[in-house]
Amino acid sequence: MMRRVVVFVFICSFLSGALMAQKKSTPTERNLLAGIPSGRTRVVDLTYAINDKLPAWPGDDRAFEAKTNAAVEKEGYFTRSFWMLEHYGTHMDAPIHFPPGTIPVDKIPVEHLFGPAVVIDVRDDGRKDADYRLTVERIARWEKAHGRIPAGAVVVLRTGWASRWPDAARYRSLDAAGVMHFPGFSVEAARLLIERKVSGLGIDTMSVDYGASKDFEVHRLAFGAGLYHLENLADLSVLPEAGAFLAVAPIKLEGGSGGPCRVFAILP
Numbered sequence: 336m337m338r339r340v341v342v343f344v345f346i347c348s349f350l351s352g353a354l355m356a357q358k359k360s361t362p363t364e365r366n367l368l369a370g371i372p373s374g375r376t377r378v379v380d381l382t383y384a385i386n387d388k389l390p391a392w393p394g395d396d397r398a399f400e401a402k403t404n405a406a407v408e409k410e411g412y413f414t415r416s417f418w419m420l421e422h423y424g425t426h427m428d429a430p431i432h433f434p435p436g437t438i439p440v441d442k443i444p445v446e447h448l449f450g451p452a453v454v455i456d457v458r459d460d461g462r463k464d465a466d467y468r469l470t471v472e473r474i475a476r477w478e479k480a481h482g483r484i485p486a487g488a489v490v491v492l493r494t495g496w497a498s499r500w501p502d503a504a505r506y507r508s509l510d511a512a513g514v515m516h517f518p519g520f521s522v523e524a525a526r527l528l529i530e531r532k533v534s535g536l537g538i539d540t541m542s543v544d545y546g547a548s549k550d551f552e553v554h555r556l557a558f559g560a561g562l563y564h565l566e567n568l569a570d571l572s573v574l575p576e577a578g579a580f581l582a583v584a585p586i587k588l589e590g591g592s593g594g595p596c597r598v599f600a601i602l603p
């Protein structure tokens with residue numbers, strides 16, 4: 336309950352830019368959302384466009400299909416129907432995706448879909464070691480520079496893997512034994528972030544668990560604590576390590592294990 340109140344207060348203070356302008360506030364707080372239509376506030380779309388050529392999880396041969404149902408030339412209007420995997424392209428994993436998680440994508444509290452973006456840059460680590468996992472020490476370094484990770488934050492790992500998208504071979508980086516290699520969160524890091532009461536974990540690879548993971552330990556741990564995951568986030572390079580705000584809009588599939596998700600970063 337406390338967490339909800341904190342998140343609510345944060346969102347209120349964020350949204351009430353106009354009010355705050357009358358009080359004492361910094362220019363970056365002022366009218367942040369109101370500045371979006373004019374372009375004064377920059378919004379970055381962290382979502383890949385969906386088609387049938389995106390790198391899918393190995394083994395998922397059929398990923399996306401779209402069919403034209405009505406065409407302007409024939410029916411006078413344009414509609415399509417589509418079929419896709421819930422976990423394809425930029426998507427959300429809901430806690431129900433792995434036990435002991437139970438919450439489906441349509442039941443994630445809306446307050447958890449808005450939060451400060453904590454961006455942890457591990458591009459150098461990933462370049463040196465494709466099996467790199469975020470350490471507790473690296474989180475401590477972030478907190479030393481930017482302060483304690485706030486409750487309700489969405490913690491995003493910037494591995495640089497987005498530069499390999501949509502080349503499936505380079506993005507998955509499978510070895511001869513068919514094992515994938517890309518960076519992820521460690522169990523210890525996930526445990527600390529759960530303690531910080533963050534709302535979600537995000538990454539610019541296929542999985543918050545590192546590619547070679549067999550047991551998806553971070554998935555199980557975080558889902559058990561009610562967190563969601565954002566996977567295959569698009570290029571995170573323009574995000575500051577602190578100060579951006581995320582708006583996360585997953586498809587509202589009743590009972591869904593996750594689904595395609597639009598993710599926006601509002602820059603300070």
Ligand SMILES: [Zn+2]
Pocket residue numbers: 422426427428566593
């Ligand atoms: Zn997923």
